Amino acid sequence: MAVRTYLQAITDGLHEAMLEDERVFVMGEDVGAFGGAFKVTAGLQEEFGPERVRDTPIAEAGIIGAAVGAAIAGLRPVCEMQFSDFVACGFDQLVNVAGKMHYRLGLAVPMVLRLPSGGGFAGGPFHSQNPEAWFMHAPGLKVLAPSTPEDAKGLLAAAIADPNPVVFMEHKHLYRRIKGEVPDGSYETPFTARVARPGTDLTVIAYGAMVHAATAAADEVEGASIEVLDLRSLAPLDEEAILVSVGKTSKVLVVDEANRTCAAGAEVASLIADRGFELLDGPVRRLATPDVPIPFSPPLEEAVIPTSSRIAEACRELLDY
Amino acid sequence: MTKGNGRESDLLTLEDRRGLLRAMCLMRGVEERGLSLYKQGKIPGSFYDGHGMEAISVGATWALGAGDAVCSPLIRDLGAHLVRGTDLTDVFRHYMGRENALSHGREGNVHFGDRRLGVVGMVSMLPDMMVVATGIAMAFKMRSEERCALSFFGDGATSRGDWHEAMNWAALYRLPAVFVLENNQFAYSTPTSKQFAEDPIKRAAAYGMEGVSVDGNDVTAVFEATRAGREKALAGGGPTLIEARTLRMHGHGAHDDASYISAEMLEHWRRRDPIERLASRFADDEVAALEAEVKAAIDRAVEGALATPMPDPAGATASVYCSGVPEVLGEGAAPWSGFATPDALPAAA
Incomplete structure (x- = not known):
């Protein structure tokens, strides 16, 4: 056990998943060389290279749609929307394409979409939203919202292991404010209260x-x-x-x-x-x-x-x- | 932009041409039978066909290798499913909303794809699947596999933002993708003159990819352009945009009489019917025998489908989520003789 911030726990979860499973890769805007707007992916590109930690064009539909394609082709994409508010730009790919795929065609879409969400720091109307209910209403998606570093890491591992599209709400106002004991190594937290x-x-x-x-x-x-x-x-x-x-x-x-x-x-x-x-x-x-x-x-x-x-x-x- | 060559491909054997003709006849036959079943009330919902556009999906898919992915055949592209080897009885079961391995009755019309054959079913929002194809191509490239992704879309799809995102993304990463723009001149009732100011094939260069325009009613031209695009993609040359020029000969769906398309226009394109063009190169009795064989196959499939029960309503809420190990896209039929006997064919010009 080590004391980690909520943000560090997510970084640890990504790191361990990438070490354990070569199918896992990360993509999003500024997530590679820059380490992400909140530095959640900091250091990952240095360790895993630009193919597995991919900086993408500013294209939310492109990120989500490409993740769907990569997932059905056998990879395990973990994507970041820079702010959860921006997921609206890729809504169709998530709700209509990813969410309905298994029901319609029997084709699983094992992908994780990380959504830095929430307010509390003067982010304004486009950087503070909590859009989780949009996705609770969309069949085929799972929606997680951890509150502690321990759960953030364990739920992320479980999300990556899940064979379905998972929307992972990570609260920006918890990133550096909340610290806690986090078990070493990888573990999965169940999707329960x-x-x-x-x-x-x-x-x-x-x-x-x-x-x-x-x-x-x-x-x-x-x-x-x-x-x-x-x-x-x-x-x-x-x-x-x-x-x-x-x-x-x-x-x-x-x-x-x-x-x-x-x-x-x-x-x-x-x-x-x-x-x-x-x-x-x-x-x-x-x-x-x-x-x-x-x-x-x-x-x-x-x-x-x-x-x-x-x-x-x-x-x-x-x-x- | 390379202007339409329309030239004969010298990479197709007589057997290939016979196969292409059969696949196009099968597509037309299945859709004609489907339309009649729809009118009889045996196919619920709506019915869409690609009459007159058979050369595009058949020619393009003929150029694919077994491990390639089709993402996705659209409502005018039944031929892609047939070339990949989709079970004909299941196609009719699916149309009729009966229990079937493709969709279990959860989807209708041409919204299906046999994942076991590397085919991903379409969605109604176009060109969404072009973005997904980009992701598939990205996975192929990340794993250094010799595979490519083929995506179809219409002229109307080029107006949406997803189209731009896919084009930019695929070109940026030089992904092994072939994009086939089926320019059939109408998006439902909207003519291309109300869709864009400039022909979208011209945009290819701006994205940094090659754009090729071909006669969409010439199955060998579509094959050749796709084959060349695929070869280039696998060699690391990035994606190609192929524009197949054609006309949608029927309404958007069975419910649409397409009165907005002039009789002159239809007649102009009817004289360029892709099946007649290829059939004219075969002896009449050979074509008749092929048509009879296709009809018998359709009869058997329809009979099998009609004998299949409707899905159990208890299954309506099942399978929203995957609960096991995800299956990945499998391999489809790759009938082009060039894969079986690469040395027997002359080198590409």
């Missing part, structure tokens, strides 16, 4: 950066035992883990950093309403970013992205219900 903080009175369900905000909020609320469930995987969604936690606490707050309408949390709330109604002792509450583009100026951004204090406030209200 984990209890990030055990509790008995209320469950906060979150993923990505919101897991940390929720944990801080749980620490802040006095006189109650709050559980934080980290989803880790959004598609597939760990329905049983969600229902187990609801059964334990009977009160649920679902938090999304993404825009509210049809967010991952909406699916979670719907699941609980459908299958967990008898377990509840209060309404399923949601806290999410309102349906606005993420504004640039810090006070505006802070006004829309859920904070630990707003999560704590929502917890208190629900505990009093």
